[in-house]
Amino acid sequence: MIQSFWNRLRLNLRALNLAVAGHWLRLEDVAESYDAIAETYDRNWLVHLQSTTDRLHELLAPSFPNANRILEPGCGSGYSTARLREQYPDAAITAVDISSVMLEKAKQRLANHGAGIEFRCDDMLDCLKRQPSNAFDLIFSGWAIGYSNPAAIVVESARTLASGGGLAVIVNRLNTIPAVFDLFRKAMRRFPDSLQKAVWPRFPKDQTEISRLLAKHRFTVDRIEEGAAAIRYPSENRLDWLLGTGVLAGFDAVLPLRKTGPVRDWFADELDKIETGWEHRYILFIALKRGMSCDSVKR
Numbered sequence: 001m002i003q004s005f006w007n008r009l010r011l012n013l014r015a016l017n018l019a020v021a022g023h024w025l026r027l028e029d030v031a032e033s034y035d036a037i038a039e040t041y042d043r044n045w046l047v048h049l050q051s052t053t054d055r056l057h058e059l060l061a062p063s064f065p066n067a068n069r070i071l072e073p074g075c076g077s078g079y080s081t082a083r084l085r086e087q088y089p090d091a092a093i094t095a096v097d098i099s100s101v102m103l104e105k106a107k108q109r110l111a112n113h114g115a116g117i118e119f120r121c122d123d124m125l126d127c128l129k130r131q132p133s134n135a136f137d138l139i140f141s142g143w144a145i146g147y148s149n150p151a152a153i154v155v156e157s158a159r160t161l162a163s164g165g166g167l168a169v170i171v172n173r174l175n176t177i178p179a180v181f182d183l184f185r186k187a188m189r190r191f192p193d194s195l196q197k198a199v200w201p202r203f204p205k206d207q208t209e210i211s212r213l214l215a216k217h218r219f220t221v222d223r224i225e226e227g228a229a230a231i232r233y234p235s236e237n238r239l240d241w242l243l244g245t246g247v248l249a250g251f252d253a254v255l256p257l258r259k260t261g262p263v264r265d266w267f268a269d270e271l272d273k274i275e276t277g278w279e280h281r282y283i284l285f286i287a288l289k290r291g292m293s294c295d296s297v298k299r
Ligand SMILES: C[S@@+](CC[C@H](N)C(=O)[O-])C[C@H]1O[C@@H](n2cnc3c(N)ncnc32)[C@H](O)[C@@H]1O
Pocket: 027, 030, 031, 034, 046, 049, 053, 073, 074, 075, 076, 077, 078, 079, 080, 096, 097, 098, 099, 102, 122, 123, 124, 125, 141, 142, 143, 144, 147, 148, 246
């Protein structure tokens, strides 16, 4: 009890010191993590997300049959870029990712269908801020805006979408994969001196938070739901597998999970002991920028 209180105090002091000294988790850390796992992302992780992502694509088509200018923030290895290309064969698509290696994977996937697609290696928020108003008919993003600043992404989407344009998103919830992130918090408390960066997670709490945000910024919600994708994890050596998924992108710069040592050893052992199911909790939504009704967009 006393030990646990003491560790929490040390952790808070350490985090405060790092924050004051400016050692925050940076966009570059996330980019480096994704660069490192680009080779294994599809095999280790995309397979678990695919059916939920497909669902967003299917829901999208009836509401937005005619999007001509599409932005895809956080396109990753290009799974959704390929689906958007099929759904909107004539649209100009801008696919943005901060990881140059993930973007390379997307280019390879679209090698034979890449006409009209511009791939940009950029931070999604910076990219959005540089766009003029009314630049897009559709902004589509799967599993990525939580790494940026979801509130700022919504604000910039409202500015850059044409009236009646759509924002279609799947975003991880703050309490996603509790089996992993509860353990991560436990590791921070156990090894407070090993904390290397201060981090302030921006993943949204729930659909109420997102609904409020959308309503405040000129969106009408067409559909919003919370869900959980079941994750099949290996029976052992889970840490190596997990480090190849992107789930810990950036967090591997917060604690030294990739370096041999007590933090990695402890985390790997504890991870292998978990017997509960792993749930990837998310919020999925489609929203229309106010100015036209759903029916008029469909026409
Ligand atoms: C979980 S992956 C999702 C990839 C893809 N949308 C999919 O559904 O498979 C998250 C992606 O977001 C990218 N990303 C993270 N932060 C970003 C940022 N600030 N700007 C642009 N891309 C970012 C990562 O590099 C990674 O490719």
